[in-house]
Amino acid sequence: MDPIVSIKALSKRYANGFEALKSVTLDIEKGEILALLGPNGAGKTTLISTICGIVTPSEGSVTVAGHDIVTDYRKTRAMIGLVPQELTTDAFESVFDTVSFTRGLFGKKRDDAVVERVLKSLSLWDKKDNKIMMLSGGMKRRVLIAKALAHEPEILFLDEPTAGVDMELRKDMWEVVRDLRRTGVTIILTTHYIEEAEEIADRIGVINNGELLLVEEKQALMQKMGQKQLTLDLQAPLDALPDSLMDYALELGDGGTSLTYTYDTQAKRTGITALLGDLSAAGISFRDLRTSQSSLEEIFVSLVKDSA
Template structure:
């Protein structure tokens, strides 16, 4: 399958000397939701801005739907829709006029049927004649998405699409994004809500200090890098871990009332079986046990800390 976006050895150094991107290579598959994660200042916005033609690269190449963003910039940009984090709309325009104007900026002929489809898809049809300053924050974000979809792009960038949105509206936005993906639009999502990436994304990319440090299928990432922790609530507190249990790399809680055993998510059933057997041999009994699995947030924090 040919990538719908291909980034090869991309670097960007600003006039101040700050190197925002360093030799970034990345392929985005058509029809996927790709979450780009990274701390503030990691290079997420610069990477998106280069792909969308807002910022010029210092070196490297980028193609969007087969079109080079420099040599064939008009065709490349026509394939891309961008929803920035900031809400930038004219407050006294109507929803319909705003979306129609955005379509015209790309030189597209009028197509009321397409605009109606987009507005209905985003639950904005009954607001088409409303002034933008009369809409809620969540509705304004939907208008931003409608603007980005007005010229029928195949690629949609969502930069922090649910920032400042309450939980209910955030979940509604997730449904909107899933619907767009199901309609064939490739979604590239940046977010500080790791839960959002874990629920929505097909693949995860992590960028820090201007470099891509990981690209992985979400489920495979959690399987490979996730950890599980087994907590054993003891019947009687311990003062110290017996020498016979040292091989198991256990931690004793401060109050001595529980033992913590960490293992990777790929298995170690034999390790747990051996641990339980050694506990019985040492005369240590437990009254309850609990397991906890690493979330994507745990993995992300650990990756960034180590980079």
């Protein structure tokens, strides 16, 4: 199946010479949730804005369902919904009217049933007559999504959709995103919250300094780049590691009462069996052991640091 969005060698260079995007190539599959992670100024918003037709690319191409975003811009923009970081609308307008108005901007005829369905899916129907200024921050975020869905797009871009909202509302928004995906909508989101990508994304993309560093399935990324640690709670504290254990990636902690061994998850041999044998030979015994794996946050920080 062809990707619903195909980006080829996309670059954006401004008049002052600044390169916001550097030859980005990416295919996005229909019905997936793709999370783009990156620090401030990494190029996330520029990439989304270019696909949506807000920013003109310097080089490269983007197609949406086979249509070029430049030559077939009417078709591509009709297929895309964008949820920006800020709500810009008349503060005294009602929720229902602002969503209906957005639908009209895409040349869609008035359809109160569609607007009603969108508002109900986002738990906004009871707020339909409220003025925008009366809504909480979390509800305004929902209105942003409702406006983006008013013309029934197949692709939804979410630019930091949960920035500034509390954890409870963030989890509610995650469920909204999952529900949208279940209806067949393809979702691309940018976020600073690592746990957000870890919770809802199918694939993770990491971007920094305008370059797409990698795109991987979430679980494959964590397995490929994550490290595992084996932590041993010792029977008796150690002042220092014996020479026989110096070849292992070991670290003493908790005042010498714990020993942590770090190993590669992709290695054919972890070295754990040999380590346990050498511990026994050195007269070191333990009362408990446990394993842990690198989090997505640790992987992300490592990638960005290496690319700086």
